[in-house]
Amino acid sequence: MTPFLRTALPILFLSLMLQGCGDYREISDLAIVDMVGVDMDADGNYLAYFQVANPNGIASTKGGGSRSPIFTYEFKGKSWAEFTSKATQTVPRELFLSHFQAYIVSKRLAAKGLGDLLNFLESDPSRRMATAVFITKDSVRDIMNTYVPLETNIGKNLRNIQQLQVDFTGKEVGESKINTLLENFESSRLTFVSNIMLSSEKPITTTKRYESIDGNRGNFTYTGVSIIKKGQFLGELKAKQVAPLYFMLGKSKTLYQHIQLSSDEFADLQMLSKPKMKRRFILIDGEPTLQLTIKPKIKLLNIHQNKRLDSQTLRRLEKMFDEEMTDQVTEVLNLAKKEKWDLLGIEERISHTTGRGWTELKKNPDSWMRTKVTLDIKSSIVKTGVLVTTYEGG
Amino acid sequence: MLPFVLSLFITIVLFVYFVNKQRPKKELILYSVMSLLGIVQFLLLIIDKPIQLPAIMAELIDRLM
Amino acid sequence: MENATLSQRQFLSIVIFTTISTAFYLLPGVLIADAKQYAWLVPIWTGFAGVGISLLWLYLASQYPKVDLFQISHQVLGRVAGKIVSIFLIYQMILICSWVINNLNDFMTITLLTHTTDWVFGACFLMIAVYSTIKGIEALARTTEFFVPLLILMIFLFFSIAVNVWDWSHFTPVSEIDWEGVFPKSSFMIAFPFMDAFTFIMIFPYVKEKPGLVYLKGSLIGALFLSAVTFLIIGTLGVSRASHIAYPLYTLSQELELSPFLEHIEGGISIFWLIFVFIKLMFTFYCAVTGIAQTFNIQHRGLISVPLAIVILGFSQSMHQNIIENIEWMKKYILQQESLVSVVIPALLIVVHFISRRRRT
Numbered sequence: 001m002t003p004f005l006r007t008a009l010p011i012l013f014l015s016l017m018l019q020g021c022g023d024y025r026e027i028s029d030l031a032i033v034d035m036v037g038v039d040m041d042a043d044g045n046y047l048a049y050f051q052v053a054n055p056n057g058i059a060s061t062k063g064g065g066s067r068s069p070i071f072t073y074e075f076k077g078k079s080w081a082e083f084t085s086k087a088t089q090t091v092p093r094e095l096f097l098s099h100f101q102a103y104i105v106s107k108r109l110a111a112k113g114l115g116d117l118l119n120f121l122e123s124d125p126s127r128r129m130a131t132a133v134f135i136t137k138d139s140v141r142d143i144m145n146t147y148v149p150l151e152t153n154i155g156k157n158l159r160n161i162q163q164l165q166v167d168f169t170g171k172e173v174g175e176s177k178i179n180t181l182l183e184n185f186e187s188s189r190l191t192f193v194s195n196i197m198l199s200s201e202k203p204i205t206t207t208k209r210y211e212s213i214d215g216n217r218g219n220f221t222y223t224g225v226s227i228i229k230k231g232q233f234l235g236e237l238k239a240k241q242v243a244p245l246y247f248m249l250g251k252s253k254t255l256y257q258h259i260q261l262s263s264d265e266f267a268d269l270q271m272l273s274k275p276k277m278k279r280r281f282i283l284i285d286g287e288p289t290l291q292l293t294i295k296p297k298i299k300l301l302n303i304h305q306n307k308r309l310d311s312q313t314l315r316r317l318e319k320m321f322d323e324e325m326t327d328q329v330t331e332v333l334n335l336a337k338k339e340k341w342d343l344l345g346i347e348e349r350i351s352h353t354t355g356r357g358w359t360e361l362k363k364n365p366d367s368w369m370r371t372k373v374t375l376d377i378k379s380s381i382v383k384t385g386v387l388v389t390t391y392e393g394g
Numbered sequence: 395m396l397p398f399v400l401s402l403f404i405t406i407v408l409f410v411y412f413v414n415k416q417r418p419k420k421e422l423i424l425y426s427v428m429s430l431l432g433i434v435q436f437l438l439l440i441i442d443k444p445i446q447l448p449a450i451m452a453e454l455i456d457r458l459m
Numbered sequence: 460m461e462n463a464t465l466s467q468r469q470f471l472s473i474v475i476f477t478t479i480s481t482a483f484y485l486l487p488g489v490l491i492a493d494a495k496q497y498a499w500l501v502p503i504w505t506g507f508a509g510v511g512i513s514l515l516w517l518y519l520a521s522q523y524p525k526v527d528l529f530q531i532s533h534q535v536l537g538r539v540a541g542k543i544v545s546i547f548l549i550y551q552m553i554l555i556c557s558w559v560i561n562n563l564n565d566f567m568t569i570t571l572l573t574h575t576t577d578w579v580f581g582a583c584f585l586m587i588a589v590y591s592t593i594k595g596i597e598a599l600a601r602t603t604e605f606f607v608p609l610l611i612l613m614i615f616l617f618f619s620i621a622v623n624v625w626d627w628s629h630f631t632p633v634s635e636i637d638w639e640g641v642f643p644k645s646s647f648m649i650a651f652p653f654m655d656a657f658t659f660i661m662i663f664p665y666v667k668e669k670p671g672l673v674y675l676k677g678s679l680i681g682a683l684f685l686s687a688v689t690f691l692i693i694g695t696l697g698v699s700r701a702s703h704i705a706y707p708l709y710t711l712s713q714e715l716e717l718s719p720f721l722e723h724i725e726g727g728i729s730i731f732w733l734i735f736v737f738i739k740l741m742f743t744f745y746c747a748v749t750g751i752a753q754t755f756n757i758q759h760r761g762l763i764s765v766p767l768a769i770v771i772l773g774f775s776q777s778m779h780q781n782i783i784e785n786i787e788w789m790k791k792y793i794l795q796q797e798s799l800v801s802v803v804i805p806a807l808l809i810v811v812h813f814i815s816r817r818r819r820t
């Protein structure tokens with residue numbers, strides 16, 4: 001090998017790698033998107049909102065200044081792909097979408113169907129699909145244009161609210177994500193997407209918000225879930241109906257239940273972990289039956305009772321908890337039956353069965369509605385609070 | 395589940411260790427019987443039907459009294 | 460048998476700590492709920508009764524000096540019957556260990572670490588208990604001795620801070636003694652903690668001199684200490700509050716105030732309780748392991764201690780569903796249950812002992 005080749009070949013080889021620089025990204029040239037909102041107006045135009053983080057503003061809010069930590073851009077267009085090019089006409093930086101925290105969808109868009117939006121999102125390799133998604137009845141513009149206390153980036157605020165529902169109330173199980181919507185898109189399974197609304201009538205659009213002590217105003221509130229089937233909005237459940245829903249699905253990590261023992265005696269119970277769950281799907285006299293056995297372990301948070309707590313009371317509490325949960329679950333199931341929501345995924349269960357007797361049921365897409373659901377809840381109190389008997393007086 | 399897996403693992407590792415050390419057969423049998431008792435209890439805990447020593451004692455005392 | 464000697468002081472501290480142990484946190488609330496202002500009398504009378512009952516074992520130990528619990532039963536009853544008795548004793552020890560862990564789990568998950576999986580506490584404690592058992596009784600005794608000054612200092616400190624909120628009016632109105640509450644209702648305390656004392660016979664042969672006397676001294680000090688703690692709780696928290704909460708001592712330590720910047724010291728105080736619990740667990744576990752080793756003629760303690768720890772951890776998970784049932788069970792059955800090893804078995808041994816001695820002479 002000549003000396004010339006000995007130097008030239010490595011240089012040539014290394015220069016191949018330089019091609020990778022074509023994909024480099026200068027951070028100060030990026031508009032880092034923190035939250036995305038999508039909507040559709042009455043004329044069928046898509047509206048997209050991008051909330052872009054302002055690094056200087058974030059730094060200044062920490063130092064007590066009042067520059068805005070985020071800016072919201074609004075675009076209108078006929079197709080989703082259009083927005084990226086539209087954005088270049090207004091935003092002086094390249095939109096960087098891979099790290100956003102939350103996706104807000106308006107109820108009217110969900111009602112029209114999310115199919116093309118989901119397809120568009122999935123085709124972009126840089127987007128993370130495991131992103132929290134929310135549906136709102138309020139105007140998306142208001143949601144995107146409000147400051148919230150405590151968190152400077154609103155997407156994080158929403159995600160935290162969702163996570164707190166998972167950890168403390170059992171009204172959410174962390175499945176309200178774009179990838180869940182995609183997974184269930186072609187099956188009959190239902191997806192439950194968190195609903196949020198603005199807790200005040202008007203959004204607070206200036207950083208003056210940080211100077212006010214009132215924490216409640218201009219915040220977000222979790223209000224329940226929307227039921228989505230094949231990307232289509234079916235209906236919604238209120239927050240208090242969501243806990244029994246996730247309970248019967250065996251997904252909730254925790255749950256609170258108030259028990260009225262008598263007119264002036266009551267107790268509060270909390271489920272401690274995911275309950276043990278048994279599902280049997282069988283044919284009884286040709287009719288499909290789903291037998292659910294749920295065994296939650298619960299903690300006695302507090303009790304107001306006029307005598308010392310004993311195991312008989314605990315037995316009674318367990319029984320009342322079982323009955324109360326059965327009532328709540330039955331109520332949700334009755335509502336679902338009326339509205340024709342297949343909350344327990346029975347249609348899919350039927351399609352997965354094999355054997356004689358099922359073939360007839362498989363042919364009829366509405367056969368899931370004939371399914372009888374039986375519930376057997378057996379709770380046990382395994383923990384009590386520090387207070388064993390309540391104080392009497394006054 | 396975790397305690398079951400852990401105890402099974404520890405038991406097996408130690409069993410191999412004691413076999414390599416050439417402990418007498420009688421000791422190994424005792425070791426296996428005791429470990430089995432513990433592991434079975436963990437297994438029963440998983441399916442929610444554990445052996446409850448106090449409940450057994452209470453039953454016995456109730457019968458005797 | 461190990462080759463070891465314990466000084467009187469080491470033995471005394473083991474006896475005191477083991478007696479106080481779980482009872483220290485668990486019982487005051489229960490006692491106060493039953494016996495009101497006079498709850499502090501309960502540890503004293505039950506202490507005397509419990510120690511009185513353990514004289515049966517002490518008598519046997521004095522007749523068979525320099526041998527331990529299991530060897531006594533072997534020597535008195537012979538091989539087969541001796542083994543059967545040994546199995547009862549081992550069973551009782553396993554039960555005590557499971558109990559200790561169960562109480563520990565309950566306490567930790569109710570008060571300090573409410574979201575931690577409960578078997579973890581037991582597993583951690585048992586791991587050290589296995590280690591100390593393999594190391595032998597001397598290591599165990601030295602550990603106990605090491606904690607003595609620390610605990611005395613802390614208890615002294617705790618008492619002196621707690622006295623700040625003392626209120627004699629908690630003892631008034633001086634009502635009639637509730638005989639029902641002081642005696643029959645609280646009689647379970649004879650069994651727990653005082654009847655657990657049969658385990659001490661295990662280490663009698665190692666103690667340099669007069670183990671029986673030291674044991675009596677230790678048990679009575681333990682009883683007085685429990686009485687003092689109950690007295691303190693009545694005087695500071697009051698009967699009404701103490702009978703409403705599960706762990707009055709914990710609540711008391713939560714509310715102590717050394718100065719405005721040093722408060723909320725329940726974490727620290729609980730650690731001392733954990734030391735007490737640990738010593739009882741370690742000691743009873745050691746006894747169970749040695750018992751099995753002797754009954755089945757095994758030289759190596761490590762071989763037994765690991766599977767035994769697994770068994771105990773497993774059983775401790777299913778002792779009681781919750782603390783309320785634990786206390787109810789204790790009130791109802793524990794006296795009868797512990798009588799088997801503390802009254803029936805030693806009485807049987809003594810009878811057989813007399814018969815066989817008469818035959819020989």
